[in-house]
Amino acid sequence: MKKISILLVLVLLTISLVACQDKTTMYVLNWGDYINEEVVDAFMKENNINVVIEEVDSNEAMYEKIRSGNTKYDVAVPSDYMIQRLISEGLLNKLDQSRIHDYQEGMFEPAVYQLMEDAGINEYAIPYFYGSIGIMYRNEVEDYVLEHGFGVLFDKDLLPEGSRVGMYNSSRDSVAAALLHLGYDVNTTDTTKLNEAEALLADMDYSIWGDDNLKNEIVAGNLDVALVYSGDYFDILYIVMDEGRDVEFGYMTPSYTNIWVDAMVIPTLSENTYQAHLFINYFLQFDNAMENVEYVGYTPVITGVYEAMKEDEDWDDITGNIYFRDIYYQDGFIGQMYKHISLEHYQMLEDIMMRAKMD
Amino acid sequence: MGYLGKLSKPYKWAMYLLVGVPIIIMIMLAFTRTLGVDFTGAEFTLDNVTRLNEQVYRQAIRNSLVLSSIATIICFIIGYPVAYMITGLKDKYKWLVLVMVISPMWSNMLLRIIAWEQLFKPNSLLNAIGVSLDLLGTRTAIVIGMVSIYLPFMIFPIFTVLDKMDKSLIEASIDLGASQIQVFTKVIFPLSLSGVASGVMMTFLPSATAFALPERLGGGRILLIGNVIENLFKRVYNYNLGSLLSIVVIVIIFGAMRIINRQEGGLII
Numbered sequence: 001m002k003k004i005s006i007l008l009v010l011v012l013l014t015i016s017l018v019a020c021q022d023k024t025t026m027y028v029l030n031w032g033d034y035i036n037e038e039v040v041d042a043f044m045k046e047n048n049i050n051v052v053i054e055e056v057d058s059n060e061a062m063y064e065k066i067r068s069g070n071t072k073y074d075v076a077v078p079s080d081y082m083i084q085r086l087i088s089e090g091l092l093n094k095l096d097q098s099r100i101h102d103y104q105e106g107m108f109e110p111a112v113y114q115l116m117e118d119a120g121i122n123e124y125a126i127p128y129f130y131g132s133i134g135i136m137y138r139n140e141v142e143d144y145v146l147e148h149g150f151g152v153l154f155d156k157d158l159l160p161e162g163s164r165v166g167m168y169n170s171s172r173d174s175v176a177a178a179l180l181h182l183g184y185d186v187n188t189t190d191t192t193k194l195n196e197a198e199a200l201l202a203d204m205d206y207s208i209w210g211d212d213n214l215k216n217e218i219v220a221g222n223l224d225v226a227l228v229y230s231g232d233y234f235d236i237l238y239i240v241m242d243e244g245r246d247v248e249f250g251y252m253t254p255s256y257t258n259i260w261v262d263a264m265v266i267p268t269l270s271e272n273t274y275q276a277h278l279f280i281n282y283f284l285q286f287d288n289a290m291e292n293v294e295y296v297g298y299t300p301v302i303t304g305v306y307e308a309m310k311e312d313e314d315w316d317d318i319t320g321n322i323y324f325r326d327i328y329y330q331d332g333f334i335g336q337m338y339k340h341i342s343l344e345h346y347q348m349l350e351d352i353m354m355r356a357k358m359d
Numbered sequence: 360m361g362y363l364g365k366l367s368k369p370y371k372w373a374m375y376l377l378v379g380v381p382i383i384i385m386i387m388l389a390f391t392r393t394l395g396v397d398f399t400g401a402e403f404t405l406d407n408v409t410r411l412n413e414q415v416y417r418q419a420i421r422n423s424l425v426l427s428s429i430a431t432i433i434c435f436i437i438g439y440p441v442a443y444m445i446t447g448l449k450d451k452y453k454w455l456v457l458v459m460v461i462s463p464m465w466s467n468m469l470l471r472i473i474a475w476e477q478l479f480k481p482n483s484l485l486n487a488i489g490v491s492l493d494l495l496g497t498r499t500a501i502v503i504g505m506v507s508i509y510l511p512f513m514i515f516p517i518f519t520v521l522d523k524m525d526k527s528l529i530e531a532s533i534d535l536g537a538s539q540i541q542v543f544t545k546v547i548f549p550l551s552l553s554g555v556a557s558g559v560m561m562t563f564l565p566s567a568t569a570f571a572l573p574e575r576l577g578g579g580r581i582l583l584i585g586n587v588i589e590n591l592f593k594r595v596y597n598y599n600l601g602s603l604l605s606i607v608v609i610v611i612i613f614g615a616m617r618i619i620n621r622q623e624g625g626l627i628i
Contacts, residue, residue, distance in 0.1 A: 060596060064395065164481075169579045171594070207496055209579030221482045222495075343596070350595045354415045357582055 025050040026275045029062055029076040031262070034129075036295035043282045049275050066091055072269045074276040077128050077262050083121045084340035086265065092124045093266045099277035100126070102284040111328045112261050112301050115337045125263035126280050129298035131230035132260070132335060133173060134253035134323065136215060138224045142250055145225060149254035150181035152225050154200040159224065166217060166226030167201070169209040171349035172338060174201060174356075176258050177227050180336075186258050187339045194352060201356035209357065218249050229260075230323060231298040238297055241317065253323045259335035261301070299325050382609075389603035395596055407603045416587060416604065420611070423583040426498060426573075427566035430505035431513075434562045435555065437506070438513035442554075445514075446521040457518075460511050468508055469571060475504050476575045496578030504576045505566040512561035520554030521547070556619050564612060584608055 028035075032055045044051050054071065056062050059082040066076055066086065078086065086092045097103060103126070112130045116122040135152065137145045141159060148158045153165060154177075167174050176186040178197035188194065207223060208214065214226040215236040233251040240247055264283070266276045282288055286304060293300045293309070297318075300306050306325055309315045318324050327333055384396070390408075391401040410416070445456050463471065477483055479495040494500040524547065532546045566572075570585030577583075584604065591601035 058593070060594060064596070206580065207578065217480075220480070222480045347595045347597055350590060351413075351415060354419075354582060354587065354590070357580055358415060358418050 023048055023050045024272055024275055025052060026074040026272045026279065027051075027071050028053045028279070029065055029073045030055055031077065032057060034077070034262075034296055036292045038295075039283070039288050039291050042288070043279065047275070047278055049278070051279070066267045066269070069269045072271050073267050074270040074272045075279050076265055076267060078265065079260050079262050079338070080116075080119060080121065081338040081340045083125050083263060083265055084119060086267070087121060087124055088340065091268055093268050093270065093273060094123050095126065095266065095280070096273075096277060099274070100281045100284065102281050107284070107303060108301050109303050109306070109325075109328075111259065111335060115259060115335065116261060116263070119337055119339060121263070125265045126284065127261050127263045127301040128283070129231070129296065130259060130261040130301055131299050132253045132257045132328070133168075133177060133227060134230055134233070134251055134257060136218050136226050136228040136233050136249060136251045138218060138221065139248050139250060141224050145250075145252055149252070150177055150257075153177060153227055154181050154204060156204065163224040164207040164222065165204065166208045166210055166214045166223040167204070167206040168214065168227045169211050171353040172346070173227065173258075174209075175349050175352055176338070180254070180256055180258065183256070186336045187341060189341060189345060194348070198352045198356055201353065221248075234297050234299075234318065234324065237318075251321075251323055253327050255327070255330065255333045257335060259328070259337055261337065382606075385602040385606055388598050388601075389606055390599075392599060395598055407600045410600060411603065411607065415582075416584075419582045419584045419587045420607070422581060423567045423569075423585065424611075426501055426583065427505065427563055427569075430502050430509065430566050431559055431563045433502065433506050434510050434513040435559065438510055438558060439517055439555070442514045442517035442521055445518055460514055463507075464511055471508060472504060472572050472575050475500070475507065479576065495576065496580045498577075498581060500576040501573050501581060501583075504572050505562075505569065508572070509562040509566055512565075513558040516557035516561065517551060517554040520551045524550055560616065560619065563615065567612070568608060 026049055028051055030053055034055075035053065040051050040053065043049070054065070054073075056065065059078050062076060062078045063082055063085065065071065066073055066078075067089070083092070108127055109130070112127050113122065116125065116127060135145050135150065137152075141152070141163060144159055145152050148155070152158050153167065159165070168177070175194070175197050178200045179186055179188060179193065181200065182193070182196055184190075184193045184197075208217060208226075210217065210226075212232065214223065214228050215232045217223040218226055218228075219236055219240060228251070230251065230253060237247065237251075264280045266273055266280075270276055283292060284302070286302075286308075289300065289302050289305045290308060293305055300309070306319075310319045322330070328335060387398070388396070390403060390405065391398070392404050392406070393401045441460075445453060445460075448456060476495065478485060479492050479500050481491050481493040481495075483492065485492060494503070528546055528550070529542055532542050537545060568585050569583065570589050573581055573583040574586055574589075588601050588604050588608075591597045591604065
C-alpha cells in the first residue's frame with residue numbers, strides 16, 4: 001500500500017510539473033510540409049513559446065477550422081480569396097504593424113504587394129509564399145506548349161495524336177484555366193463566359209483529373225501535359241535533381257495567368273496575439289526567411305531573399321528558370337488573383353466541373 | 360432473453376445515438392439552407408429537392424448503380440462456384456483455401472486500391488513483362504477494383520450456408536431419383552439463397568456507395584454518387600444538398616434491401 005501511494009504521489013508530481021511549465025502554447029494552422037520545422041524550433045527556444053502546428057489540405061478546410069473555433073488558432077496561412085472571405089465575415093484581426101518590427105515598407109515583391117493591396121487584404125495579412133498556375137509538360141511536347149500556352153489543355157488538335165492531358169481536380173482552378181485561355185477575367189460571374197469555359201472542359205477528354213499526383217504522373221511519363229501549380233513543379237524538380245535522375249520535363253507559366261498568395265493572418269479568436277505577431281515577425285527576418293525558403297522551395301515574397309538566392313550559385317538551376325519568379329516582372333505579364341465571390345458561385349463552378357466530367 | 364436482452368441495451372442506445380441522431384440532422388439539413396451544420400438563421404426550402412433532378416446527380420446515381428450491379432454479378436459468378444468448391448474440399452485443405460480467400464483482407468483496403476491504381480497506369484511495374492494495362496480512368500478499372508475488394512464478402516456468406524447445409528436432404532433427393540443437375544437446381548441452390556442474398560448485399564452496398572475507389576481508379580474522371588456527395592461536403596460546403604443526396608442513397612439502399620428481403624421471405628443476414 002505504501003509503495004502504491006509513493007508511486008501515486010510521484011505520478012501526480014510529474015503531471016503537475018509538466019502542467020506547470022510556464023510556457024504559452026500557440027496554435028498555427030498551415031498546409032502540409034510548408035514550413036521549416038527547424039526555424040519553428042528556434043523560434044520556440046528563443047521566445048520560450050510552445051508552437052503546435054496543424055495541417056490541412058484546402059482553403060475550405062482552413063476556413064472551417066478557423067470559424068468553428070474548436071482550436072483557437074493564433075496564426076493561419078490561407079490564400080488570397082479565402083483571406084477576403086475571412087475578413088468579410090469578421091474572422092480576422094487587423095495586424096498591428098508596430099508589433100512587427102522587421103517589417104519595412106517595400107520589402108515584399110511588388111507583384112505580390114500590389115495584388116494584395118488591390119484585394120484589400122494587406123492590413124490583415126503578411127505574405128508567405130506566392131506562385132502561379134501553369135503547364136507542366138514532358139520535354140517531347142515542349143515546342144507545342146511554348147507555342148500555345150493554355151491552349152494545349154483545351155484543344156486536342158494542338159498536341160500530337162495520343163497525347164495525355166491532366167487537369168487539376170479543383171473547380172476553381174480548372175475553370176480559371178479555361179477562362180484564362182479564353183482571355184477572360186478569372187473572377188468573372190458572366191454566365192455566357194462560364195458556359196464557354198464549361199464547353200472547353202467538357203470537350204476535352206482528360207486522362208486524369210488529379211491534384212498533387214499530376215506532377216508525379218508527368219515525371220513517370222503517364223501524362224504529357226497537365227495544369228499544375230508552379231510550386232508543385234519546383235517541388236518535384238528538387239526531388240528529381242536530388243536523386244540525380246534526368247529531368248525530362250519542364251514548366252511554363254503563360255503570360256496571362258492566375259497568381260496566388262498564401263499569407264499569415266491572425267484570427268479574431270486568437271488568445272495569444274502578442275505571440276502571433278512575434279511568430280509572423282520571425283519569418284520576416286532575413287536568415288529565418290532564407291532557411292524557410294530553402295526548405296519549402298516556393299517563390300519567396302521578400303525581395304531581399306530572392307536576390308540573395310540569385311547570387312548564390314547553388315540556386316542557379318532554380319533562379320535561372322524564369323518561371324520561378326522573373327516571368328512575373330516581364331513586360332506584358334498579367335497576373336490575376338482569385339477573389340472571394342460567393343458560395344453560390346463556388347457551387348456553380350463545382351457544377352461546371354462535374355458536368356464537364358460526365359459524358 | 361431477460362438477462363441477455365439487458366446486455367444488448369448499450370448497443371441499442373449507441374445505435375440510436377450514432378445512427379438515429381445523425382440521420383435526423385441530415386433530414387433537417389436536407390430541407391433547409393444553412394452554413395455547414397450551423398442552424399442559426401436556417402430557413403426551410405425545397406430548393407435542394409428541385410436540384411436533384413439535375414443531370415449530374417441523376418447520372419452519378421446511375422453510374423453507381425450500374426457499376427456496382429455489374430461488380431456484384433461478377434462477384435456472384437465467381438464467388439458461388441468458389442464457395443461450392445470449398446465446401447467439397449477435405450477439412451485440411453478447406454482452411455487453407457479459406458485463409459487464401461481472407462488473406463487479402465489483412466491489408467488495408469486503400470492500399471489495395473492504390474496498388475491497383477499503380478498497375479492500371481500506362482507505365483507500371485507490368486512493363487517489365489511487356490504489359491501496359493492502361494486502364495486508369497475507365498469503368499473497367501472501377502469494376503475490377505470493386506470485384507477484387509468485395510469478392511470475399513460474396514464467398515463467405517455463401518460458403519457458410521453451403522457448409523452448414525443438411526447433407527441428408529441431398530441424399531434424400533438423390534434417393535428419390537433426382538439427377539446431379541436437379542439436385543443442384545432444386546435443392547442446393549434454393550437452400551443457399553439466404554447466403555446469396557447476404558453476399559449480394561455485402562458486395563452491392565459498399566460498392567454502390569464507394570467513393571475512394573472510383574476516385575483513385577477512375578482517375579477523377581468518373582463520378583459516382585459517393586464522389587458527388589464528398590465534393591458537396593468537402594469542397595463547396597453544401598451540407599444541405601449533400602445530406603439530401605445521402606438520404607436518397609439510403610432510400611435506394613433500403614428499397615433494394617426490401618426487394619431482396621421479400622424474395623427471401625425475410626431470411627436476411
